[in-house]
Amino acid sequence: MVSITNAPPAKVLIPEKVSPDGLQALRDAGLDLHEKHGLSADELLKIIPDYDALIVRSETKVTADVLNAAKKLKVVARAGVGVDNVDVSAATKLGVIVVNSPSGNINAAAEHTIALMMAVARHIGEACPSLKAGKWERSKFVGVELKGKTLAIVGAGKVGLTVARIANGFGMNIIAYDPYANRALAAAASVTLKDTLDELLPAADFFTIHTPLIASTKGMISATELAKMKPTARILNVARGGMIDEAALLEALNAGKIGGAGLDVFASEPPQPDSVTEQLIRHPKVVATPHLGASTVEAQENVSIDVCEQVISILAGNLPRSAVNAPLILPEEYRTLQPFVLLVERMGSLYTQHYGSNLRVGGKDFRTTFDLTYEGSLASLNTTKPLFAALVKGLLAPISAPEDVTVNLVNAELVAKERGILINEQRSRENEEEGFSSFVTLRARISRSASHAREQAAAAAAGGPPPVRDQIIQGYVSANTPYISRIGRFRADFQLGGNLLICRNFDSCGRIGFVGGKLGKANVNISFMSVAPLEHSAPGDGNDEALMILGVDKTIDEATVQSLIGDEGVLEASVITL
Numbered sequence: 001m002v003s004i005t006n007a008p009p010a011k012v013l014i015p016e017k018v019s020p021d022g023l024q025a026l027r028d029a030g031l032d033l034h035e036k037h038g039l040s041a042d043e044l045l046k047i048i049p050d051y052d053a054l055i056v057r058s059e060t061k062v063t064a065d066v067l068n069a070a071k072k073l074k075v076v077a078r079a080g081v082g083v084d085n086v087d088v089s090a091a092t093k094l095g096v097i098v099v100n101s102p103s104g105n106i107n108a109a110a111e112h113t114i115a116l117m118m119a120v121a122r123h124i125g126e127a128c129p130s131l132k133a134g135k136w137e138r139s140k141f142v143g144v145e146l147k148g149k150t151l152a153i154v155g156a157g158k159v160g161l162t163v164a165r166i167a168n169g170f171g172m173n174i175i176a177y178d179p180y181a182n183r184a185l186a187a188a189a190s191v192t193l194k195d196t197l198d199e200l201l202p203a204a205d206f207f208t209i210h211t212p213l214i215a216s217t218k219g220m221i222s223a224t225e226l227a228k229m230k231p232t233a234r235i236l237n238v239a240r241g242g243m244i245d246e247a248a249l250l251e252a253l254n255a256g257k258i259g260g261a262g263l264d265v266f267a268s269e270p271p272q273p274d275s276v277t278e279q280l281i282r283h284p285k286v287v288a289t290p291h292l293g294a295s296t297v298e299a300q301e302n303v304s305i306d307v308c309e310q311v312i313s314i315l316a317g318n319l320p321r322s323a324v325n326a327p328l329i330l331p332e333e334y335r336t337l338q339p340f341v342l343l344v345e346r347m348g349s350l351y352t353q354h355y356g357s358n359l360r361v362g363g364k365d366f367r368t369t370f371d372l373t374y375e376g377s378l379a380s381l382n383t384t385k386p387l388f389a390a391l392v393k394g395l396l397a398p399i400s401a402p403e404d405v406t407v408n409l410v411n412a413e414l415v416a417k418e419r420g421i422l423i424n425e426q427r428s429r430e431n432e433e434e435g436f437s438s439f440v441t442l443r444a445r446i447s448r449s450a451s452h453a454r455e456q457a458a459a460a461a462a463g464g465p466p467p468v469r470d471q472i473i474q475g476y477v478s479a480n481t482p483y484i485s486r487i488g489r490f491r492a493d494f495q496l497g498g499n500l501l502i503c504r505n506f507d508s509c510g511r512i513g514f515v516g517g518k519l520g521k522a523n524v525n526i527s528f529m530s531v532a533p534l535e536h537s538a539p540g541d542g543n544d545e546a547l548m549i550l551g552v553d554k555t556i557d558e559a560t561v562q563s564l565i566g567d568e569g570v571l572e573a574s575v576i577t578l
């Protein structure tokens with residue numbers, strides 16, 4: 001029972017069809033349930049002030065107006081993954097927790113992918129209506145088998161690897177591209193990980209996408225990628241619309257350059273009349289479903305139970321499992337910990353964006369084993385759980401949609417484990433006595449990856465010592481603001497926030513002017529510039545590299561970044577958004 005006082009039981013509004021299994025748990029907890037399906041926006045606005053909790057799927061628009069009108073609301077629960085229909089930032093401002101169910105429909109989405117793959121392979125989409133129209137067209141619909149074919153997966157996460165496990169049963173050869181994949185889980189699913197998307201394209205008989213829709217995946221399959229695929233290749237998307245350029249896919253299908261497609265998700269849902277999306281859906285080589293990936297009885301039970309349990313937990317004053325917007329710290333820790341939570345979260349995000357950047361041609365060198373060392377006064381903290389959670393959140397944020405990975409105090413360890421991330425926390429008391437600022441050091445260690453094995457072998461063959469390639473980021477807090485004091489081999493000092501451009505260059509005349517000129521041409525405003533020299537170098541000692549860190553007013557597009565690299569310009573550049 002949630003309500004143990006004489007106060008009336010908390011009220012829960014359910015304006016959409018949510019599976020009854022979870023709702024029973026709410027009743028058992030003594031909550032007062034109101035299932036009112038089909039409310040108009042005005043009706044919702046009128047009755048919401050009465051409710052403590054709101055449970056929705058994707059149809060109810062939980063706008064800022066609704067949230068502002070809701071005087072008692074403590075939680076909005078989305079029975080599913082996507083929270084596109086909830087104004088999460090308005091909810092956060094008002095202290096309303098938004099929870100979802102990031103795992104409840106994985107199997108359903110994976111099985112739907114397999115269903116589309118088989119439907120496309122055997123022309124089920126066309127053959128069924130043909131037969132229903134009274135035709136008997138056997139020779140027109142000769143298909144292909146899955147056995148022995150190559151299935152290429154982009155995004156070897158929860159859904160991607162579930163698809164791989166099922167496809168193994170068909171005798172398919174499975175390759176995947178995911179620079180952040182849990183290598184052990186991928187190997188256990190018999191998936192061969194490739195370093196670049198380009199390696200997948202010409203090899204794929206079936207090509208399926210299971211990434212979040214984020215900056216690095218938006219439009220990731222364009223005319224250029226399609227042109228590199230076999231004309232017989234079949235493309236599947238049960239993740240999110242927007243990852244495939246729909247106009248390019250339509251053109252490739254019409255030109256016979258792609259064999260077919262199975263699509264569950266679209267750039268706009270439902271599609272606009274006469275839009276490219278609609279033409280694609282109507283195309284004879286396309287099998288299409290109206291976003292049914294999660295629409296199974298079992299998945300709906302799972303997500304319903306998952307979010308209803310969280311509603312019970314929140315109304316009882318506890319932290320939920322999967323809050324999209326839960327704070328990483330408890331109110332009583334806020335003053336002391338918040339600046340460091342921000343620092344560590346941003347260090348994690350900087351790590352992923354800086355060391356894992358250049359995704360489309362393969363992440364540079366992303367690792368998953370970390371030492372997180374607290375120095376100075378931080379070393380005597382009673383609990384570092386919020387800092388651990390902040391690191392997991394920061395590492396994953398640039399490669400996830402916010403609703404796909406919800407990291408908080410309750411689930412941080414579990415999420416890290418699922419993603420194959422290993423974090424060893426250490427305390428160093430060296431600077432404690434001097435009242436010195438608290439430093440945090442993030443050291444990414446080499447795990448036994450294929451590229452590492454190759455490097456070790458090359459070094460051994462050349463008779464040299466094994467290469468040391470630890471990646472280090474160090475930061476501190478001053479006046480509640482996070483700063484970076486070291487990146488890799490470079491001594492730095494810059495504020496960690498906003499949009500940054502980090503360039504590695506030879507420390508010679510003209511580089512700063514060159515980069516400034518290119519950014520000026522691209523209409524990018526520079527707010528600060530900081531040079532980070534090598535940590536152990538002296539003038540004229542031949543160690544002449546430096547980092548150039550620029551604060552800029554907007555994210556810089558890929559073409560501009562590429563234009564910076566070259567003999568006149570810089571060796572490497574990464575764009576960071578914090």
Ligand SMILES: NC(=O)c1ccc[n+]([C@@H]2O[C@H](COP(=O)([O-])OP(=O)(O)OC[C@H]3O[C@@H](n4cnc5c(N)ncnc54)[C@H](O)[C@@H]3O)[C@@H](O)[C@H]2O)c1
Nearest residue numbers: 109155156157158159178180210211212216238239293294
């Ligand atoms: N159609 C549906 O009804 C339905 C149902 C469930 C999930 N989904 C969608 O399926 C997608 C996958 O869900 P999930 O639970 O497997 O997510 P997940 O977070 O477990 O896996 C996503 C994977 O994508 C990888 N990734 C991120 N950026 C990448 C990039 N640029 N290139 C290659 N890989 C990259 C990540 O490392 C991760 O391993 C999400 O978009 C989710 O919203 C759709």
Ligand SMILES: O=C(O)[C@H](O)COP(=O)(O)O
Nearest residue numbers: 057058079080081082294
């Ligand atoms: O985000 C999700 O959970 C899936 O895309 C399914 O959404 P749905 O609950 O609207 O079917």
